[in-house]
Amino acid sequence: MSRPDETLGGVGEFGLIDRILAGLKLPPQVRISPGDDAAVFSVVGDVVATTDAFVEGVHFRRSWSSPKALGRRVVAANVADVEAMGARPVALLLALCVPLDLDPDWVVDFAAGVRAECDTAGVALVGGDTTRSRDITATGTAIGQLEGRSPVTRAGARPGDSVALRGRTGWAATGLALLAAGVEVPLSLADAYAAPLVPYGAGASAATAGATSMIDVSDGLVADLKHVARASAVAIELDSSALAVPSEIRAAAEVVGLDPRQFLLTGGEDHALAATFPPEAVPTGWLPIGRVASGPAAVRVDGADWPGSGGWDHFLR
Numbered sequence: 001m002s003r004p005d006e007t008l009g010g011v012g013e014f015g016l017i018d019r020i021l022a023g024l025k026l027p028p029q030v031r032i033s034p035g036d037d038a039a040v041f042s043v044v045g046d047v048v049a050t051t052d053a054f055v056e057g058v059h060f061r062r063s064w065s066s067p068k069a070l071g072r073r074v075v076a077a078n079v080a081d082v083e084a085m086g087a088r089p090v091a092l093l094l095a096l097c098v099p100l101d102l103d104p105d106w107v108v109d110f111a112a113g114v115r116a117e118c119d120t121a122g123v124a125l126v127g128g129d130t131t132r133s134r135d136i137t138a139t140g141t142a143i144g145q146l147e148g149r150s151p152v153t154r155a156g157a158r159p160g161d162s163v164a165l166r167g168r169t170g171w172a173a174t175g176l177a178l179l180a181a182g183v184e185v186p187l188s189l190a191d192a193y194a195a196p197l198v199p200y201g202a203g204a205s206a207a208t209a210g211a212t213s214m215i216d217v218s219d220g221l222v223a224d225l226k227h228v229a230r231a232s233a234v235a236i237e238l239d240s241s242a243l244a245v246p247s248e249i250r251a252a253a254e255v256v257g258l259d260p261r262q263f264l265l266t267g268g269e270d271h272a273l274a275a276t277f278p279p280e281a282v283p284t285g286w287l288p289i290g291r292v293a294s295g296p297a298a299v300r301v302d303g304a305d306w307p308g309s310g311g312w313d314h315f316l317r
């Protein structure tokens with residue numbers, strides 16, 4: 001706990017890093033870090049690496065996300081990309097930029113979220129950087145191991161494959177829509193927006209089961225499957241009746257006057273995994289939602305092209 005009037009300016013960079021890392025336990029494959037110039041750890045097979053930045057005012061608002069939830073979200077979003085390559089997540093690096101007038105407790109709570117999600121995901125926080133800035137920016141870098149498997153890319157879907165989903169879609173977007181509308185948000189949807197439930201471990205097991213392509217649903221199911229369709233030069237046919245509408249999403253969609261399917265098909269940030277498998281090879285726990293047909297590259301829902309991008313794009317307004 002910090003003094004009520006304490007700010008980061010008073011704690012200093014090293015005091016802050018100490019608070020982020022206090023009591024950190026590391027698994028045996030991490031040989032050095034944090035505290036040295038760089039981390040040293042061993043992996044099995046090829047390395048998978050990815051990074052994702054969270055910028056205040058762009059990806060989150062301090063008034064809508066608790067620091068703990070934001071810490072969880074940064075880890076979840078990064079690790080989901082490692083999972084989507086068919087890799088097992090191993091380590092995470094964290095670059096944190098914070099304003100000098102921030103309450104140090106914000107950072108302590110954020111770090112608690114980072115560490116809790118690292119534990120859930122099975123990754124070790126092995127290092128990072130801490131610096132001051134005007135707005136809060138938290139950038140994660142996740143490292144995974146392929147353990148001898150081939151990476152599962154977006155480019156391997158083949159006509160005849162089944163399309164399947166692991167994890168949930170539409171929850172975070174529904175929570176966000178209610179927040180934006182200024183209406184009361186049920187706890188389950190607020191939690192979903194605050195921090196996603198990533199199906200950790202499902203990426204590696206999908207690869208073992210023979211997934212031909214995979215992607216994490218960060219922008220929206222249709223939008224992300226369009227990336228798969230384009231990279232694989234195939235058409236993806238989705239059957240929307242395969243996606244059951246949860247009662248929370250149905251009720252919220254009524255409040256904001258939208259079709260609940262809109263949330264399930266285009267809502268981002270839940271970080272489910274979508275993959276294609278040879279027919280009959282869809283593993284347990286994956287929901288079959290459609291099939292792959294021969295090109296041209298497109299995603300069709302119930303036989304019709306989905307209007308619009310099918311998800312979120314930072315550069316389109």
Ligand code: ADP
Pocket residue numbers: 017020021033034035036037038093094095096125126127128129130
């Ligand atoms: P350097 O000057 O070598 O960049 P720093 O003073 O930035 O070292 O960091 C000291 C140690 O603390 C390093 O091992 C670094 O990985 C770790 N570290 C710094 N900030 C963070 C953070 N936000 N999360 C995790 N580890 C961090």
Ligand code: MG
Pocket residue numbers: 128129130
């Ligand atoms: Mg540094």
